[in-house]
Amino acid sequence: MRDNRDDRTLERNYIQRWQFLISEYELVKKKKHPHFRFAQDFYDFHGISRQTFIKYYNRYLQSQDPEAVLPQKRGPKMKSRRTLPHIEQMVVEQRIKGISRYEIYAMLKPELGDATPSPSTIYAISKRHGLNRLTSKMKRKQKS
Numbered sequence: 001m002r003d004n005r006d007d008r009t010l011e012r013n014y015i016q017r018w019q020f021l022i023s024e025y026e027l028v029k030k031k032k033h034p035h036f037r038f039a040q041d042f043y044d045f046h047g048i049s050r051q052t053f054i055k056y057y058n059r060y061l062q063s064q065d066p067e068a069v070l071p072q073k074r075g076p077k078m079k080s081r082r083t084l085p086h087i088e089q090m091v092v093e094q095r096i097k098g099i100s101r102y103e104i105y106a107m108l109k110p111e112l113g114d115a116t117p118s119p120s121t122i123y124a125i126s127k128r129h130g131l132n133r134l135t136s137k138m139k140r141k142q143k144s
Contacts, residue, residue, distance in 0.1 A: 011067075015067065015070065018066075021048070024042065028042050083121060084115070087112065087115065088125050090108060092125065092129050092131065094107060095129070096131065096138065098139060098141050101119040101126065105118070105122060
């Protein structure tokens with residue numbers, strides 16, 4: 001059976017199509033295209049929005065690399081949004097004492113400043129550690 005993991009056919013076809021479109025577009029801009037008088041006619045004929053075409057066209061012009069017309073990666077950057085372990089431990093310690101998420105937030109705010117987790121994050125941490133419901137032991141600690 002053939003291994004298709006490194007098959008770059010789709011990329012090659014995509015690059016070929018965009019190179020063709022770019023060459024056509026440049027003829028339109030020079031007013032030398034045999035069929036299209038305006039750029040809008042070109043966009044309509046090829047079924048491309050003006051914004052999308054200009055985005056890829058400018059990207060190609062800047063780098064002069066045919067692979068610049070390939071779609072770029074999307075989505076979140078590789079940055080962890082998880083609360084720092086020492087902050088999480090502070091939340092857990094306070095929650096074991098039976099303190100609510102809003103009180104924990106108020107207690108940590110002066111100490112941590114902008115790094116203070118929001119009440120909803122404090123709740124998520126509590127839930128992750130199985131502390132989202134008060135136990136009788138927590139209630140006793142809360143009273144004392």
